[in-house]
Amino acid sequence: MALIEARGLRKDFDAPGRGRTVTAVDGVNLRVEAGEVVGLVGESGSGKSTVGRLLLRLLEPTAGEILFRGQDITALDGESLRPFRREMQMVFQDPYASLNRRMRVSDILEEPLRVHGVPKGDWESRIEDLLVMVGLGPDVRSRFPHEFSGGQRQRIGIARSLAVEPSFIVADEPVSSLDVSVQAQVLNLLADLRARLGLAMLFVAHDLAVVRHVADRVLVMYLGRIVEEATADVLFADPVHPYTEALLSAAPVPVVGVRRDRIVLQGDIPSPMAIPSGCAFRTRCHLAEARCAEERPELEETSPGHWKACWVR
Amino acid sequence: MALLEIKDLQTWFETEAGVVRAVDGVSLAVAEGETVALVGESGSGKSVLSLSVMGLVPPPGRVVSGSVSYAGRDLAGMSERDRRGLRGREMAMIFQDPMTSLNPVIRVGEQIAEPLRFHLGLSRRDARKRAVELLEEVGLPDPAERAKAHPHALSGGMRQRVMIAMAIACGPKLLIADEPTTALDVTVQAQILDLLRDLQKRSGMAMLFVTHDLGVVAEIADRVAVLYAGKVVEDASAGDLFDAPRMPYTRGLLASVPSLAGPVSRLTGIDGSVPSGIDRPSGCAFHPRCSFALDLCRNVEPRTERAAPGHFVRCHRHEELTPESSEVHSGID
Ligand SMILES: Nc1ncnc2c1ncn2[C@@H]1O[C@H](COP(=O)(O)OP(=O)(O)OP(=O)(O)O)[C@@H](O)[C@H]1O
Numbered sequence A: 001m002a003l004i005e006a007r008g009l010r011k012d013f014d015a016p017g018r019g020r021t022v023t024a025v026d027g028v029n030l031r032v033e034a035g036e037v038v039g040l041v042g043e044s045g046s047g048k049s050t051v052g053r054l055l056l057r058l059l060e061p062t063a064g065e066i067l068f069r070g071q072d073i074t075a076l077d078g079e080s081l082r083p084f085r086r087e088m089q090m091v092f093q094d095p096y097a098s099l100n101r102r103m104r105v106s107d108i109l110e111e112p113l114r115v116h117g118v119p120k121g122d123w124e125s126r127i128e129d130l131l132v133m134v135g136l137g138p139d140v141r142s143r144f145p146h147e148f149s150g151g152q153r154q155r156i157g158i159a160r161s162l163a164v165e166p167s168f169i170v171a172d173e174p175v176s177s178l179d180v181s182v183q184a185q186v187l188n189l190l191a192d193l194r195a196r197l198g199l200a201m202l203f204v205a206h207d208l209a210v211v212r213h214v215a216d217r218v219l220v221m222y223l224g225r226i227v228e229e230a231t232a233d234v235l236f237a238d239p240v241h242p243y244t245e246a247l248l249s250a251a252p253v254p255v256v257g258v259r260r261d262r263i264v265l266q267g268d269i270p271s272p273m274a275i276p277s278g279c280a281f282r283t284r285c286h287l288a289e290a291r292c293a294e295e296r297p298e299l300e301e302t303s304p305g306h307w308k309a310c311w312v313r
Numbered sequence B: 001m002a003l004l005e006i007k008d009l010q011t012w013f014e015t016e017a018g019v020v021r022a023v024d025g026v027s028l029a030v031a032e033g034e035t036v037a038l039v040g041e042s043g044s045g046k047s048v049l050s051l052s053v054m055g056l057v058p059p060p061g062r063v064v065s066g067s068v069s070y071a072g073r074d075l076a077g078m079s080e081r082d083r084r085g086l087r088g089r090e091m092a093m094i095f096q097d098p099m100t101s102l103n104p105v106i107r108v109g110e111q112i113a114e115p116l117r118f119h120l121g122l123s124r125r126d127a128r129k130r131a132v133e134l135l136e137e138v139g140l141p142d143p144a145e146r147a148k149a150h151p152h153a154l155s156g157g158m159r160q161r162v163m164i165a166m167a168i169a170c171g172p173k174l175l176i177a178d179e180p181t182t183a184l185d186v187t188v189q190a191q192i193l194d195l196l197r198d199l200q201k202r203s204g205m206a207m208l209f210v211t212h213d214l215g216v217v218a219e220i221a222d223r224v225a226v227l228y229a230g231k232v233v234e235d236a237s238a239g240d241l242f243d244a245p246r247m248p249y250t251r252g253l254l255a256s257v258p259s260l261a262g263p264v265s266r267l268t269g270i271d272g273s274v275p276s277g278i279d280r281p282s283g284c285a286f287h288p289r290c291s292f293a294l295d296l297c298r299n300v301e302p303r304t305e306r307a308a309p310g311h312f313v314r315c316h317r318h319e320e321l322t323p324e325s326s327e328v329h330s331g332i333d
């Protein structure tokens, strides 16, 4: 049984004016096993963050269901959802915006403990453990967020998400606002925590090399749909979907003189307000055929554990 | 003679919290037709350096000392009028966020036509026609239609193309590009990098390309200057910089970037974080983060020295830190 599973997940948002809607997520199935790190990649507007927030029940899905340890939690709310909230936490992209400036580190870390009814007598030692675990040390507890660097703030954000010992974390672009030298520190920290705590994670990112580094399995998203899924090793070595291929070949690598034969996509990602018919990628795809405009390709398994949604490949 | 020559430039900001030494003694040259990448982490001074070259440093910033010369002419000694004549015509700049330099209420075609009329004296009609041609050159689909659009009606990638069209309108010899692709998705970034390379090949313009992305540097640069705490700490050909970096900071940066190719190993990274512009460490500003630091590094600032032909580095230990010596005894243990 998967730790968390989504079936047929869909999310429509109201679009500005005229009662129109935007479909941000359209029929997504995904599962994360206990202790597994699943990477979710795609460009802006692909719906990655929305998937993460749906899984955590921070947004109401328009359709589909979410199962945690086999139990359907889609319709739970309030008290009935609380035990699950404790199991599932979030690490945000922007450590500046996600921490309350007026709260000391100890207050920031106390909040989830209080909300989830951890006995007050345990707070002190728990906070100390957390600060040691994320490499800040207990001495920082009475300081305010502005006294820290970006990387340190992200460590506080990580400590906060771990406070109530979740088994699943959604990390939404957790390192994309950090400098590369600090990004490396935070990636190492996440790897250590994962090994030590057996955390499962949905790691949302646009940086393919970062995802390659942390994920066991990777899902590629384009305009609200999963277009390819495979283990990280397979996906990066043998991408099947033309979009995955293009993404990989567009990613700049820090090696001089590897003039790769690059697939340069034409144009921009279409607006989610005007998703192309059939395969949503067809307007930028160099393999597109007539059929691609007519019928939507569903995900099918090309080899065990490797899925793609493409008529041609 | 280099096309652009920056010598010992210092650009400081006097703020209430103290003096921010954003650019703190930079020397750098860009030859005709050459692409120099300026790479560094946030706060290292990349944008202030670019703005200093353009003469566009916003107050309370000011160039405190040093010089910038373009084609042998000292820019500091020039009147604001002459500088304006140079800007846009001889040297142009593009920014990360095109919206900061595009006027939201003016059609993009008009905005491109403006420098053509100002610098080249084209008539309104000719300038408009040329603007459409330029939009076509930068690969905007439907250029005649798009010229009539306002900036907000265009996507991020298209706006960046409009910016580029505006920048190259008068055929500048030097283009300063400050993180022109950072805000773009990777597939659109690839398009813009290809476009810039292509334009450069056709026109022979030189480029000072500012970025924090070492992958982008490897793709576009002939030569690379690494900036740390307002100083160039290493300056080498792209090949040398990536294959035989000398400065521990450059090595640390390269070891921080996860690889697409795998196998996945632990990243080395660099401990600590970039110092603030106000309280810079003594000696070598990198010493608190450097695993090779000695007492000398804490006390004495290293000078720029030649490590190999065309390869300059600011590090007391650069002679030991040769490509072969990955295992130099560190100062800490
Ligand atoms: N609260 C909202 N109201 C209206 N539209 C929304 C809302 N949240 C997301 N969207 C739209 O849904 C689409 C997907 O958004 P989402 O933020 O999930 O994408 P993303 O892949 O995370 O993008 P990025 O990488 O830029 O963060 C976008 O077009 C976005 O504008």
Ligand code: SF4
Pocket (backbone or CB within 6 Å): B247, B248, B249, B284, B285, B286, B287, B288, B290, B291, B292, B293, B294, B297, B302, B314, B315, B316, B317, B318
């Ligand atoms: S001068 Fe010293 S502290 Fe600075 S980089 Fe070299 S070894 Fe490190």
Ligand SMILES: [Mg+2]
Pocket (backbone or CB within 6 Å): A048, A049
């Ligand atoms: Mg997002």
